[in-house]
Amino acid sequence: MNVRVKICGLKEPGHVDAAVEAGATYLGFNFFPKSPRYVDIPTAARLAENVPPGIAKVALTVNATDEELDAITGGAPFDMLQLHGSESPERVSEIRARYGLPVMKVLGVADASDFAGVEIYGKVADQLMIDAKPPKGALLPGGNGIAFDWRLVAKKYWPCPWMLAGGLTAANVAEAIRMTGTRQVDVSSGVESAPGVKDAALIRAFIAAAKGSSDL
Helix, strand or coil: CCCEEEECCCCCHHHHHHHHHHCCCEEEEECCCCCCCECCHHHHHHHHCCCCCCCEEEEEECCCCHHHHHHHHHHCCCCEEEECCCCCHHHHHHHHHHHCCCEEEEEEECCHHHHCCHHHHHCCCCEEEEEECCCCCCCCCCCCCCCCCHHHHCCCCCCCCEEECCCCCCCCHHHHHHHHCCCEEEECHHHEEECCEECHHHHHHHHHHHHHHHHC
8 A cells, every 4th residue: 555645844945855755745834824833935935846746735724815825826836725724615615716726625533523524525625634633722723743543534435535644653653554544644743853843854754654554
């Protein structure tokens, strides 16, 4: 099984290079100002310009307006939009039509009741990301380093491709892939030495562990 890896919240050229060299399929750039992983548009554009073809550059946004999305998509060559807020299915469809880019909708889960909207979003988004629901009062919608019960998504089949996120690290990603059967994983805080500070060695270790899971 070929596992695709997304390294999210990149801010430094060296970390982009490490992710590319280690075999990442997606590189995520965070445009949520409250996040320690936030980058402005000019910085993201500089980071994206040397990414080789075939590696998807993903813009992470949270309840972004059309004006904000216009600036992001017009300022850097992104391949995908990641919607990490409370965007409705109608809003997902609007964004997908307006920008002509694949859209990944993030859904936070904590228990089985949180899957009610998965089928609906799966029909309007190009991909889904199943993430751990942030704790009550959390400032960030993701990147909190929290995992959920992976048995909830074991061998799930939804209308579009999906990606597993939430509390993944080099130490547990192979087990998460084995338990869920996911073909795609996302990591941000799990490859950091401090909030918002990526570590090239951790990036390489995570990708190696994820891709090595197919040998288990």
